[in-house]
Amino acid sequence: MLLAGGQGSRLHALTSHVAKPAVPFGGKYRIIDFPLSNCVNSGIDAVGVLTQYRPLELNSYIGNGQPWDLDLSDGGVHILPPYMREGEKGTWYKGTANAIYQNMGFIELYDPDYVLILSGDHIYKMDYAKMLRRHKETGADCTISVLEVTMEEATRFGIMNVDEDDVIYEFEEKPKHPKSNLASMGIYIFTWSKLRAYLMADEADEKSSNDFGKNIIPAMLAKGEKLVAYRFSGYWKDVGTIDSLWDANMDMLSGGGGGVDLYDQEWPIYARTPTRPPHVTGPNAKVDHSLVTGGCEVDGTVENSVLFHSVTVEEGAVVRYSILMPGTVVKAGAVVEYAIVAENAVIGAQAHVGTAPTGEEDWGIAVVAQNIKVGDDAVVPAKAMITRNVKGGAAK
Amino acid sequence: MMNKLHSIIFAYRYNPDLRELIQNRNTCSIPYGGRYRIIDFMLSNMVNAGVVDVGLIVHANYQSLLDHVGSGKDWDLSRKHGGLRILPPFGYTNKTGEGVYRGRMDALAGVRSYLENIRQDYVVLAGGDLVVNLPLREMLEAHIQSGADITAACTRKPQGEPKNCDYFTLAGGRVTDVAVRPPMPQGVESLEVYILSKDLLLSLVDHCAAHSIHSFSTGVLQAMSGRLEVRPFFYEGYVARPRSTAGYFARSMELLDAGTRAQLFLPERPVKTKDQSNPSTYYGPDSKSVHSLVADGCIIEGEVENSILFRGVRVKKGAKVSNCILMQGTTIQEGAVLKYAITDKNVQINPGRMLMGHHTYPLTIAKNEIV
Numbered sequence: 001m002l003l004a005g006g007q008g009s010r011l012h013a014l015t016s017h018v019a020k021p022a023v024p025f026g027g028k029y030r031i032i033d034f035p036l037s038n039c040v041n042s043g044i045d046a047v048g049v050l051t052q053y054r055p056l057e058l059n060s061y062i063g064n065g066q067p068w069d070l071d072l073s074d075g076g077v078h079i080l081p082p083y084m085r086e087g088e089k090g091t092w093y094k095g096t097a098n099a100i101y102q103n104m105g106f107i108e109l110y111d112p113d114y115v116l117i118l119s120g121d122h123i124y125k126m127d128y129a130k131m132l133r134r135h136k137e138t139g140a141d142c143t144i145s146v147l148e149v150t151m152e153e154a155t156r157f158g159i160m161n162v163d164e165d166d167v168i169y170e171f172e173e174k175p176k177h178p179k180s181n182l183a184s185m186g187i188y189i190f191t192w193s194k195l196r197a198y199l200m201a202d203e204a205d206e207k208s209s210n211d212f213g214k215n216i217i218p219a220m221l222a223k224g225e226k227l228v229a230y231r232f233s234g235y236w237k238d239v240g241t242i243d244s245l246w247d248a249n250m251d252m253l254s255g256g257g258g259g260v261d262l263y264d265q266e267w268p269i270y271a272r273t274p275t276r277p278p279h280v281t282g283p284n285a286k287v288d289h290s291l292v293t294g295g296c297e298v299d300g301t302v303e304n305s306v307l308f309h310s311v312t313v314e315e316g317a318v319v320r321y322s323i324l325m326p327g328t329v330v331k332a333g334a335v336v337e338y339a340i341v342a343e344n345a346v347i348g349a350q351a352h353v354g355t356a357p358t359g360e361e362d363w364g365i366a367v368v369a370q371n372i373k374v375g376d377d378a379v380v381p382a383k384a385m386i387t388r389n390v391k392g393g394a395a396k
Numbered sequence: 397m398m399n400k401l402h403s404i405i406f407a408y409r410y411n412p413d414l415r416e417l418i419q420n421r422n423t424c425s426i427p428y429g430g431r432y433r434i435i436d437f438m439l440s441n442m443v444n445a446g447v448v449d450v451g452l453i454v455h456a457n458y459q460s461l462l463d464h465v466g467s468g469k470d471w472d473l474s475r476k477h478g479g480l481r482i483l484p485p486f487g488y489t490n491k492t493g494e495g496v497y498r499g500r501m502d503a504l505a506g507v508r509s510y511l512e513n514i515r516q517d518y519v520v521l522a523g524g525d526l527v528v529n530l531p532l533r534e535m536l537e538a539h540i541q542s543g544a545d546i547t548a549a550c551t552r553k554p555q556g557e558p559k560n561c562d563y564f565t566l567a568g569g570r571v572t573d574v575a576v577r578p579p580m581p582q583g584v585e586s587l588e589v590y591i592l593s594k595d596l597l598l599s600l601v602d603h604c605a606a607h608s609i610h611s612f613s614t615g616v617l618q619a620m621s622g623r624l625e626v627r628p629f630f631y632e633g634y635v636a637r638p639r640s641t642a643g644y645f646a647r648s649m650e651l652l653d654a655g656t657r658a659q660l661f662l663p664e665r666p667v668k669t670k671d672q673s674n675p676s677t678y679y680g681p682d683s684k685s686v687h688s689l690v691a692d693g694c695i696i697e698g699e700v701e702n703s704i705l706f707r708g709v710r711v712k713k714g715a716k717v718s719n720c721i722l723m724q725g726t727t728i729q730e731g732a733v734l735k736y737a738i739t740d741k742n743v744q745i746n747p748g749r750m751l752m753g754h755h756t757y758p759l760t761i762a763k764n765e766i767v
Contacts, residue, residue, distance in 0.1 A: 027676030028692070066469075067671070253678070262675035263695065270673045277661040278430035278691040278705070279677065280654075287685050291676035294431070294692050307676070
């Protein structure tokens with residue numbers, strides 16, 4: 001069960017049209033491709049995707065699940081929006097646990113022994129089959145995937161305090177003084193019969209905020225259920241903010257070395273990609289340490305950047321440390337640096353978007369929302385969030 | 397959706413002058429344009445014109461072709477009714493008991509029962525070895541409007557070698573004569589793409605079978621030019637029919653020109669191909685890529701110039717590639733230098749090797765070879 005209802009409000013302009021899991025990532029993907037591909041590569045062939053915020057693009061992206069080989073007659077991928085039930089009130093998903101509660105009928109169609117709960121906003125590769133094996137071996141009621149973080153970072157995560165067998169005895173949400181550095185990755189395997197009982201009880205509790213981290217896990221711990229931490233090592237990144245999204249994209253720039261190895265044929269990440277011819281480098285092109293995708297036309301300079309499909313970088317334009325989403329056009333002589341430019345935005349000739357880090361507090365990644373036109377010679381400062389067209393000349 | 401047109405694609409051509417490129421495949425499944433196979437262009441033409449039923453006539457060496465087209469899913473041709481049908485030479489033997497079809501009418505006679513079951517009123521006959529983005533929807537409209545018996549696609553801009561082409565003589569808006577494989581071009585060049593009604597096609601197939609006529613060009617167009625009204629449909633964009641390695645190389649390289657690409661890759665009529673889930677192409681520090689066409693999934697750390705790179709090519713540090721076509725999975729190791737070369741799939745060029753051909757004779761390295 002993949003929780004993909006997140007609004008992603010901290011991604012601001014990038015999620016004004018799409019849910020967070022549908023935000024483009026890594027040149028060819030959307031965030032949701034990572035957990036979805038992990039499922040398929042782990043041998044999971046029945047996946048429910050729970051959506052509610054701006055689901056249109058996400059729904060059409062997932063479609064019948066064919067790019068992930070999830071177009072199956074038995075199982076496959078299913079989009080699960082909130083719905084009305086006769087006789088009673090229907091509601092939006094009130095929390096992560098409520099979202100699963102509302103879809104218990106779907107889960108029971110498959111009469112599963114175990115249920116895997118995932119979220120749609122992390123970039124990582126993980127074999128859930130290994131985690132399930134551990135869940136069975138330990139006889140746990142719930143297994144939670146954890147990542148070792150630094151003690152400073154631990155204050156920003158849900159932290160699991162465990163005994164010598166990695167059995168969890170305490171869960172603390174964003175502790176001021178963490179006792180351990182095992183951060184929850186928001187990946188849970190439950191024995192379905194147990195989870196079912198706790199979901200029913202949680203729903204009956206009017207004071208509950210119906211959330212896995214806040215309610216279900218503490219309730220299970222209080223009742224003495226066996227919760228086990230599953231240690232994951234490897235690349236894992238939450239991409240919930242502009243900075244972390246930019247960072248994670250930069251991590252992909254290594255030709256297989258760091259970040260997630262996108263070229264690993266043993267664990268491919270699948271995506272629904274449009275048909276585009278190969279990209280073109282023109283006579284003046286200079287491309288360095290960057291990802292470039294089909295349909296791009298590059299005749300300028302591109303360094304340390306991620307170009308999604310059908311991006312145009314005209315002669316004399318310079319793109320540095322930036323993420324250009326599908327269909328973006330950077331006109332002649334423009335400079336785009338330390339910026340995220342969303343789908344089909346146009347950066348006018350000689351315009352300047354973003355600045356290199358200044359060391360000052362108010363520095364940040366500049367963001368240009370989709371379909372926006374930044375006029376010729378315009379200047380977009382660092383950390384700007386452009387959601388309206390910017391006139392030419394030296395506008396703000 | 398236009399559902400009046402049925403498509404028959406002849407996908408068995410085998411041109412010996414393509415040497416290494418046809419060692420394991422026929423002409424139709426040769427890789428082309430950085431991420432396609434030649435057959436993709438005609439298949440996409442059909443789909444882009446709303447054609448839902450496609451019969452693909454194959455003969456020999458078609459394993460690679462079948463691998464590529466599969467169920468037709470990538471062209472939306474995997475359908476409950478109709479869709480893509482592969483038509484192998486079931487029980488076919490010509491007079492000598494072996495060999496490829498002697499002509500299109502011979503091939504059509506071999507699939508006579510399939511033709512009877514065609515659900516559409518019109519049929520387009522086309523070669524699977526033609527690289528073109530042909531507006532077949534317009535061609536069908538022109539065919540219906542003119543009331544011609546046969547509409548034949550042709551170009552005023554001769555692009556093929558005469559010994560491999562047919563030429564039409566036109567008079568009064570009609571094709572009055574056909575020169576088949578003449579030594580010199582004469583008239584407009586035929587693309588050998590024809591639209592005719594299903595009924596006419598069936599009667600022609602029966603007539604030709606009864607008279608041992610194998611060729612559409614000589615047996616139908618030439619022999620019946622007085623009786624049949626054949627009208628031209630002009631198309632003046634990019635057309636390539638690779639028949640030799642040098643020809644393949646030259647026509648491929650034209651795609652480095654933006655104007656040529658604009659004729660072949662149209663947003664409204666996209667060329668579809670088998671999806672392979674490749675990541676984006678990664679350019680390493682100090683890499684160079686100039687005036688080149690590069691597909692997804694490559695890792696480029698060396699230098700690339702005036703070249704076409706298919707999916708998943710590796711160009712390692714210090715390697716220099718210019719005026720080359722590197723097919724899928726080629727690896728150019730450190731410091732190797734390649735000029736005017738074609739590397740077939742999964743070729744590996746070891747460190748420091750220097751290979752040079754010429755544009756009139758591009759050096760071709762066969763599939764899976766290690767140099």
